[in-house]
Amino acid sequence: MCTHHHAHGPRAVGRRRFLIGAAGIIAVAGLALPPAPALARAAPVDLPPPGPNDTCPVCGMFVAKYPDWIATVLFKDGSTDHFDGAKDFFKYLLDMAKYAKGKVRDDIVGMGVTDYYSTERIDARGAYFVLGSDVLSPMGHDLIPHPSAEDAAEFSTDHEGKKTLRFDDVTMPMLIGLDSGKFDG
Structure with missing residues (x-):
C-alpha cells in the first residue's frame, strides 16, 4: 500500500x-x-513625412506622391532623406558615398519603411522584407516590408513571395537583380 x-x-x-x-x-x-522572439514585431516609428517637393535621392521621383511606399532616414542633425520604396532605401544605405554626400551611417538616428498592410511606418531594422512577389512598388519589383514574420508569410502566400529577408540580409546584387525582375538574391 x-x-x-x-x-x-x-x-x-x-x-x-x-x-x-x-x-x-x-x-x-x-x-x-512577453512573446517569444519568433513573434517579434517591428515597432512603429514617428519620422517626419516627406514634403511635396522631396525627391528620392536614388531615382529622383517625388516621394509624397506614393504614401503607401515611403521609407525615411533621419539624421542626427534633423535632416531626412525619403524614398519611394524599400529597394531605393536599401540602395542608398548600401552606397551612401554615392547617394548621401557628406553623411555616414553613424549619423542616422532613425529609419522607417511603410508596412504593406497597415501603411504605417515601422522600424526598418526590425522589419521583414518579402522578395520576388507579384506586387510592384512605384519602382517596379521591390522588397515589400512587414512588421512580423507572420505578416510576411501571409503576404508571401497571397502574392507569390520567393523569400523573406531581414534588414541585414539585403545586398546590392539582390537589389540590382530586382531592377531586372530577378529574385535569386
Whole structure:
C-alpha cells in the first residue's frame, strides 16, 4: 500500500483551480510573459513625412506622391532623406558615398519603411522584407516590408513571395537583380 501523500484531495483540487484561474486572469489582463522572439514585431516609428517637393535621392521621383511606399532616414542633425520604396532605401544605405554626400551611417538616428498592410511606418531594422512577389512598388519589383514574420508569410502566400529577408540580409546584387525582375538574391 502506498504511504506517501498524493495531491488529489479537496485541498489540492482547490489549489489547482486557483492557479488555473489566476493564470487566466493574468493572461486576460495582458500581464502574461512577453512573446517569444519568433513573434517579434517591428515597432512603429514617428519620422517626419516627406514634403511635396522631396525627391528620392536614388531615382529622383517625388516621394509624397506614393504614401503607401515611403521609407525615411533621419539624421542626427534633423535632416531626412525619403524614398519611394524599400529597394531605393536599401540602395542608398548600401552606397551612401554615392547617394548621401557628406553623411555616414553613424549619423542616422532613425529609419522607417511603410508596412504593406497597415501603411504605417515601422522600424526598418526590425522589419521583414518579402522578395520576388507579384506586387510592384512605384519602382517596379521591390522588397515589400512587414512588421512580423507572420505578416510576411501571409503576404508571401497571397502574392507569390520567393523569400523573406531581414534588414541585414539585403545586398546590392539582390537589389540590382530586382531592377531586372530577378529574385535569386
